[in-house]
Amino acid sequence: MPKENMWRQRRVPVPKRTIELIALVAISSTLFLFLHTRDLHSRLKKMEVRLQPGEDDVLSANQLSSDGIQMDSDSNSIVHYPNVQRIFVEKYEDEEVLDIDTLNNTKRADRQVLFFNRVPKVGSQTFMELLRRLSIRNAFSFNRDRVQRVETIRLAPIEQLHLARMVSSYLEPSVYVKHVCFTNFTEFHLPEPIYINIVRDPVERVISWYYYVRAPWYYVERKQIFPDLPLPDPNWLKKDFESCVLKGDRECRYLQGEIHEGIGDHRRQTLFFCGHSEKCTPFNTIGALERAKLAVEKHYAVVGVLEDINTTLTVLENYIPRFFQGATDVYYDQANSFMRINRNFFKPPVSEEVKNLVRSNFTREVEFYQFCKQRLYRQYRALKLRSNVP
Numbered sequence: 001m002p003k004e005n006m007w008r009q010r011r012v013p014v015p016k017r018t019i020e021l022i023a024l025v026a027i028s029s030t031l032f033l034f035l036h037t038r039d040l041h042s043r044l045k046k047m048e049v050r051l052q053p054g055e056d057d058v059l060s061a062n063q064l065s066s067d068g069i070q071m072d073s074d075s076n077s078i079v080h081y082p083n084v085q086r087i088f089v090e091k092y093e094d095e096e097v098l099d100i101d102t103l104n105n106t107k108r109a110d111r112q113v114l115f116f117n118r119v120p121k122v123g124s125q126t127f128m129e130l131l132r133r134l135s136i137r138n139a140f141s142f143n144r145d146r147v148q149r150v151e152t153i154r155l156a157p158i159e160q161l162h163l164a165r166m167v168s169s170y171l172e173p174s175v176y177v178k179h180v181c182f183t184n185f186t187e188f189h190l191p192e193p194i195y196i197n198i199v200r201d202p203v204e205r206v207i208s209w210y211y212y213v214r215a216p217w218y219y220v221e222r223k224q225i226f227p228d229l230p231l232p233d234p235n236w237l238k239k240d241f242e243s244c245v246l247k248g249d250r251e252c253r254y255l256q257g258e259i260h261e262g263i264g265d266h267r268r269q270t271l272f273f274c275g276h277s278e279k280c281t282p283f284n285t286i287g288a289l290e291r292a293k294l295a296v297e298k299h300y301a302v303v304g305v306l307e308d309i310n311t312t313l314t315v316l317e318n319y320i321p322r323f324f325q326g327a328t329d330v331y332y333d334q335a336n337s338f339m340r341i342n343r344n345f346f347k348p349p350v351s352e353e354v355k356n357l358v359r360s361n362f363t364r365e366v367e368f369y370q371f372c373k374q375r376l377y378r379q380y381r382a383l384k385l386r387s388n389v390p
């Protein structure tokens with residue numbers, strides 16, 4: 001036997017078996033890995049789909065809101081998510097479908113008339129002043145209603161018609177500001193204005209209202225306008241919010257479905273969006289919530305959020321540029337600062353325990369506030385996807 005053959009005869013059988021073994025192992029592990037990867041891939045897909053509709057909105061809203069101005073901040077309303085989820089969301093955000101046209105109700109308005117049916121105690125005094133200054137910069141006319149003895153925010157149909165007619169008679173471009181419920185112009189066959197409003201954390205808002213009506217300058221000012229108004233009871237003036245809630249005072253009881261408390265603290269922020277209908281008055285009900293959401297989605301160009309002024313200003317500037325271009329500059333203009341308008345220095349702090357007690361009765365109001373916030377952030381993200389808005 002040649003030497004070469006001998007070597008083969010002696011050495012080949014062992015490697016041959018080893019090679020077959022290696023090949024077998026390799027093939028089966030490839031198969032295993034393939035199946036495993038496919039499984040992982042489909043699980044990942046499922047996770048992405050699950051994150052698509054609601055959850056990422058909430059998350060991004062909270063991410064953004066932590067950057068925003070926190071006025072009378074309450075961290076309790078912010079839900080914290082672990083960082084793990086964030087990776088998926090960030091990945092997903094690039095693919096998020098945000099149709100800027102669907103989000104832009106300004107396009108659907110029939111006239112260049114801005115209708116700001118401002119909610120009380122949400123910093124709307126500051127926004128009104130901002131609009132007044134912008135009216136000079138951006139050349140539009142500014143109109144607001146008179147100070148009323150009793151603010152009537154719910155109007156009879158005939159009064160709604162008068163209001164809608166009056167606003168429709170303004171020359172373009174104009175703005176009109178009033179504390180009033182959402183008024184549906186198209187119901188009266190009148191041209192649709194550009195609706196805007198601002199919302200605030202509903203519990204913070206109700207606390208703000210509580211101390212606002214007790215601040216000395218509030219009744220001094222009202223006494224000047226309406227001299228025959230009686231002065232309030234000193235015991236009522238001295239009462240603080242915490243003991244009012246804890247003692248279960250009428251004024252600080254927030255009962256589901258209640259229609260009339262005779263207090264007029266505008267505890268229903270949703271009322272300003274729901275409309276004049278009787279269905280809108282029962283406190284914290286699903287019916288009023290759904291109607292309010294519908295009006296926002298269908299009619300409002302922008303509903304800003306007091307707790308995040310910067311996002312609000314950016315969205316206003318981009319979605320309603322005719323009125324709001326330069327809004328951020330005007331708002332932060334150091335030389336003419338007006339940030340302190342209507343700030344109440346008589347407002348003592350309220351404990352988180354008491355806030356949470358109240359919050360648990362404001363569930364639908366909180367949901368509406370979150371809904372507006374998410375919509376604002378969706379509008380904001382749509383801008384970021386389109387261009388390089390900071």
Ligand SMILES: *[C@@H]1O[C@H](CO)[C@@H](O)[C@H](O)[C@H]1NC(C)=O
Pocket residue numbers: 067068069310328332
């Ligand atoms: C909001 O914008 C102003 C002006 O651009 C800036 O000075 C401020 O830091 C911003 N605030 C937040 C919370 O991002």
Ligand SMILES: *[C@@H]1O[C@H](CO)[C@@H](O)[C@H](O)[C@H]1NC(C)=O
Pocket residue numbers: 245248252253254255256357358360361
């Ligand atoms: C919350 O509602 C319950 C009834 O559902 C009522 O007993 C309670 O007094 C309310 N609390 C506050 C702070 O309004």
Ligand SMILES: *[C@@H]1O[C@H](CO)[C@@H](O)[C@H](O)[C@H]1NC(C)=O
Pocket residue numbers: 184186187294295298
């Ligand atoms: C406003 O009125 C129009 C016309 O009647 C109607 O189609 C629309 O749904 C109303 N909007 C709301 C929020 O009810």
Ligand SMILES: *[C@@H]1O[C@H](CO)[C@@H](O)[C@H](O)[C@H]1NC(C)=O
Pocket residue numbers: 100101104106107318319320321322383
């Ligand atoms: C929204 O529509 C208004 C009116 O057509 C337009 O001026 C504005 O640029 C639009 N904004 C965005 C972000 O598309």
